[in-house]
Amino acid sequence: MEIKKFSFRGKIKDKENITLVDFLAEVTPLSKSLIKKHANNGGVWIKKRGLGPLNRIRRVKTVLTPDDYIECHYDPNLPEVDMSLVAQIHETKDWGIWYKPAGILTEGTKYGDQASMIRHIEKIKPHAYPIQRLDRETSGLMIVAYKEKVSRIFTKSTKSGLITKSFQAEVLGQLRSSEGDISFNIDGRSAKTIYKVHQELEFSSLIEIEMPTSRFHQARQHLAKIKHPIIGDPKYGRHNKNDDGLKLVAHKIELKDPISKKDHLFVLSDELRLF
Incomplete structure (x- = not known):
């Protein structure tokens, strides 16, 4: 049956x-x-x-x-997910930097977590606490704490602006200015996205993004709001379809180790970046 x-x-x-x-x-x-x-x-x-x-x-x-x-x-139709490309980029006993490929959830849903980053890491580490969450369609670098206390410290650092996360994106069309910021509330909360154009292509633009705030689908919603949706976004924008998927990559993280107080810069390898 x-x-x-x-x-x-x-x-x-x-x-x-x-x-x-x-x-x-x-x-x-x-x-x-x-x-x-x-x-x-x-x-x-x-x-x-x-x-x-x-x-x-x-x-x-x-x-x-x-x-x-x-x-x-x-749900009998939960898809099988290839976790072979998931990798730890940097390791300490308290936290690590991980690479999440596109197509994998950061955390599970109520139907299960077997195909999520955090469950995958929990099979290796006793505990795993994501400091930021990437959308299923987004690839890139993530901070994961291995202790609840360290997670709280990282979360406080994020709110204080001591952790900088940078993204690369390809968006539809050419933006009016080479750099700027987008500020529109998301779900009633203030949200700000800062962008800088890296290169203009025939029908799209390559941009670098920083987000001092972190709201649901923030970059995706903000860029669609100004009529430059991210290429390949299945949810926002028009005329931005792409067979290769969402063109959004979390390519760089700057942070201070909450334990050693040492400064770190992590950059995704060239073959995994957009540019």
Whole structure:
């Protein structure tokens, strides 16, 4: 029997000493073997006794208690993702710089995290905390902390402007000025994108971008707003289709190590940059 995409949400209520796998086998159409695989892939969530946050649970033999809240989100059509190009560019015991190829999520969704950067790194490191998130379609450099305390320090540094992230993009048409900034609120929050033209092509322009703020799809929304959408963007703009995908790359990060206080500059290799 084909199992379609579904979501289950509910409390354990009156059941005593039932395991997660037995409970889900009763309330969902999934077999026990599929439940085990699905939980391991990050599609099952639990809130213990209704307290605290909702967290992924992978151990299907966990014994549940009354008032535990369970969610199971299943999608049989989640694509397989090639993680072979994911690479750590720089490593310390507290954090690292990673390369994320296009087509890979930074973090998972409610349906699972097996095809995400963070889950991939968690299989190598005890913990992984992304300091910034790149869109699925965007490739480039990411900072990942391996300790929660270091993550908090990096996040504070980002808000204080002590970390600079630069992007390269190819946009539709030629911009009116060789450099400038775009300031439009996104979701009611202030957002600023700074750009500089690197080269004008026949129907497009290569530009470098910095974003003092980090909002949802910020560069993509801002550039579409001024009628210069990023080439290959599947969501924003018109007449910007491209068979090679989104032309947006996070190619450079400047930061101060929150532990050693040493300054670092990381630049993506030539073959992975746009220019």
